[in-house]
Amino acid sequence: MLIEAILLGLVGVIGVIDSRLIGRQNIGRPLILSSLAGLVLGDLTKGITLGASLELISMGFVSIGAAGPPNMQFGSIIATAFAILSGASTEEALTIAIPVAVAGEFLSIIMRMVIAQFSHIADRAIEDGKYKKAIHIHLWWSFIFNALVYFIPIFLTIYLGADLVASLVEQIPEVITNGLTVAGNLLSALGFAMLLSSMLSKKMFPYFLLGFLLVAYSGLDLIAITLYSGILAFILDRVIYAKKEA
Amino acid sequence: MEENKNNQITKKDLRRVFLHSLTIMCSWNYERQMHMGFMYGMAPVLDKLYKNDEKRKKEAYQRHMEFFNCTPQMTPFIMGLAASMEEQNANSEEGEFQTESISMIKTSLMGPFAGIGDSFFQGTLRIITFGIGLSFAQQGSILGPILAVGLFAIPSLLAAYYATFLGYNSGNKYLAKLYQEGLMDRVMHFASIVGLAVIGGMVASMVNITTPLQFQTGGTQLVLQEMLDTIFPKLLPLVFTLGIYTLIQKKVNTNVLLIGIIVTGLITSAIGIL
Numbered sequence: 473m474l475i476e477a478i479l480l481g482l483v484g485v486i487g488v489i490d491s492r493l494i495g496r497q498n499i500g501r502p503l504i505l506s507s508l509a510g511l512v513l514g515d516l517t518k519g520i521t522l523g524a525s526l527e528l529i530s531m532g533f534v535s536i537g538a539a540g541p542p543n544m545q546f547g548s549i550i551a552t553a554f555a556i557l558s559g560a561s562t563e564e565a566l567t568i569a570i571p572v573a574v575a576g577e578f579l580s581i582i583m584r585m586v587i588a589q590f591s592h593i594a595d596r597a598i599e600d601g602k603y604k605k606a607i608h609i610h611l612w613w614s615f616i617f618n619a620l621v622y623f624i625p626i627f628l629t630i631y632l633g634a635d636l637v638a639s640l641v642e643q644i645p646e647v648i649t650n651g652l653t654v655a656g657n658l659l660s661a662l663g664f665a666m667l668l669s670s671m672l673s674k675k676m677f678p679y680f681l682l683g684f685l686l687v688a689y690s691g692l693d694l695i696a697i698t699l700y701s702g703i704l705a706f707i708l709d710r711v712i713y714a715k716k717e718a
Numbered sequence: 719m720e721e722n723k724n725n726q727i728t729k730k731d732l733r734r735v736f737l738h739s740l741t742i743m744c745s746w747n748y749e750r751q752m753h754m755g756f757m758y759g760m761a762p763v764l765d766k767l768y769k770n771d772e773k774r775k776k777e778a779y780q781r782h783m784e785f786f787n788c789t790p791q792m793t794p795f796i797m798g799l800a801a802s803m804e805e806q807n808a809n810s811e812e813g814e815f816q817t818e819s820i821s822m823i824k825t826s827l828m829g830p831f832a833g834i835g836d837s838f839f840q841g842t843l844r845i846i847t848f849g850i851g852l853s854f855a856q857q858g859s860i861l862g863p864i865l866a867v868g869l870f871a872i873p874s875l876l877a878a879y880y881a882t883f884l885g886y887n888s889g890n891k892y893l894a895k896l897y898q899e900g901l902m903d904r905v906m907h908f909a910s911i912v913g914l915a916v917i918g919g920m921v922a923s924m925v926n927i928t929t930p931l932q933f934q935t936g937g938t939q940l941v942l943q944e945m946l947d948t949i950f951p952k953l954l955p956l957v958f959t960l961g962i963y964t965l966i967q968k969k970v971n972t973n974v975l976l977i978g979i980i981v982t983g984l985i986t987s988a989i990g991i992l
Contacts, residue, residue, distance in 0.1 A: 495740035587747035655983025665962035683918025701915030
């Protein structure tokens with residue numbers, strides 16, 4: 473099982489390479505990762521058909537912002553491995569894989585918090601004129617850390633047995649898992665607050681509020697906000713500058 | 719204006735910007751999201767333009783460490799545009815070019831570009847290509863995964879590649895003209911209105927904070943969040959974002975903020991407020 477565990481861990485790393493290094497060409501989707509998991513376990517056809525089922529289930533999961541869906545990169549690799557190694561059906565494999573996928577998403581939340589610390593180290597490196605170091609932090613520190621966050625749990629789950637890990641995951645108190653989700657959501661406000669701190673002034677506050685209220689009350693999307701605020705800016709431009717020209 | 723023809727961005731530089739842009743999500747984090755990826759994308763251009771001017775090089779690097787988030791395939795356009803602005807800055811006397819305009823342009827473009835990019839690449843192209851792939855995969859055919867990725871990756875990479883040049887060229891063509899005609903103040907005013915409105919919209923749509931609090935009064939149950947939704951939807955994300963903004967204005971260390979926010983999340987969730 474050691475060899476299989478390592479190979480499946482590396483399939484997880486391929487998913488990381490896709491999203492981190494080559495601009496997310498969707499190699500990290502369940503269809504592809506399950507096929508690869510099937511390939512390394514010697515049952516490519518089963519991997520592909522399982523991948524198709526998992527892809528259908530997760531078609532709507534797109535990770536945007538902080539509140540992530542179950543991490544289907546973990547989920548699809550574990551479910552495929554479990555189905556092929558133990559002969560379980562897709563549904564049985566999924567009931568094992570979903571708790572692992574949910575736990576995997578919590579690992580990702582913690583990972584994104586840790587990488588925020590990397591940012592600060594990179595800030596300091598640039599302050600000291602060490603640009604290469606800042607680049608290494610972005611590229612290699614983050615990539616290796618990402619890869620480990622995927623490799624280790626997949627490796628351990630396969631090595632120790634998927635059902636054992638699933639039952640362990642269920643032991644994690646809900647207080648912790650819920651708390652981390654809330655913390656992740658709160659943290660997404662920090663990025664926007666930092667962005668505002670360089671742009672917002674008392675005079676400009678109404679425009680920020682306008683965009684906010686339009687979305688909050690009417691659910692418009694960002695393209696609509698851009699167009700509306702563009703028209704507003706155009707009108708204001710006429711009012712302010714056209715007078716000066718005249 | 720002192721023209722220094724050494725400070726010229728070439729096709730080769732832009733190709734490197736494109737390659738670097740593919741790693742935009744490598745260091746995605748909660749604080750400034752893709753900001754280090756943007757810095758890395760700009761690095762080949764900045765290293766070349768400011769190779770003899772350490773002070774401005776540092777300022778430029780710091781400029782591109784600001785919050786950034788966009789669709790990976792759309793980002794190279796913004797990088798190309800920013801590159802053309804950096805080129806102008808490098809070829810002007812210090813202080814002549816308003817460097818804030820670079821940040822303004824970045825911020826006002828990332829929201830709408832992400833809106834278009836996400837709905838096209840993840841919403842439309844992915845659904846089509848994976849739909850085709852799935853029909854083969856359900857029969858266990860190896861063509862399934864190959865077609866799904868191949869059909870997606872080729873347009874996705876081509877779009878990102880050409881976007882880099884398109885961004886740079888349109889920057890050169892239009893922004894340079896605006897500068898010469900002294901219209902940059904107006905453009906910046908325009909860009910900051912749109913930029914701030916888009917950030918406001920992002921706070922409402924991407925910061926997800928709700929409360930599970932409920933009250934019993936005279937037999938009826940009051941769900942606080944439902945009340946908030948009718949009176950002032952998304953009030954909590956707004957209050958929270960502006961609260962953190964105030965703390966940043968008061969120069970509270972971001973590490974303290976980061977840890978404070980995590981602890982707040984754990985505690986408020988445990989006692990059932992959030």
